[in-house]
Amino acid sequence: MKRAWISPLLLVLCGSVVATGLILRGNLGAAVPLLFVFVPLAVVNSPLLFPRSIGALEAQSRSAVDGRPVVFWRPGCPYCLRLRIRLGRSAHRLHWVNIWRDPAGAAVVRAANDGDETVPTVVVAGRPHTNPDPAWVREQLSSA
Template structure:
């Protein structure tokens, strides 16, 4: 943000607008208001069974996860997101379906079927 302000005061409004747009996009993609904070593994499984929405296991800072959330747009809120670094039970669930690897994103449907690293089109179909 300060970089954009500096560019603006130097008279470079196009570059300032580009930097500001990038900062806002980054804030939106990582915002807990847009994408709610994850649940615990047991609570997510319980809710998934009740509402039929899939559980998506993730790790923070992974570019594929950001890309997936961005491509899903508002549909991303129709899934339960779990951080495997915050919840050991979530990490264990991913290892159980991903050949003992912590490959994310991993999508688990309410019926127990799992998809490891699916593309965004497939995840949207599952939602």
């Protein structure tokens, strides 16, 4: 759980330190926009943007019942973020597994990617697809 928040906290901390330095030098006009860059970056890299993660075993059993894809992801991954944003509201219909929180999910990803933890890995009908096109994932979701 803590590991997922390291990157966002570092972004907020670094932005705050730099903004404080600018304010101490009397440059408030540059400090405020800087914070408006670092805070959204922290939110984007946090687990807040993604739907609630579940365990790999639960996701796989739910997927077997409802036919929806399972997405294995991790916070801070730009490709996971791209997939999440491009899926829009339909992202909440997928089963999301954070591999940093779930060792079984990390094992599934390593098995699908020759030992690498390459995410996003989307499992559709038992077949893994590494970093698929978001439009293809949307199609798979609509056919489920």
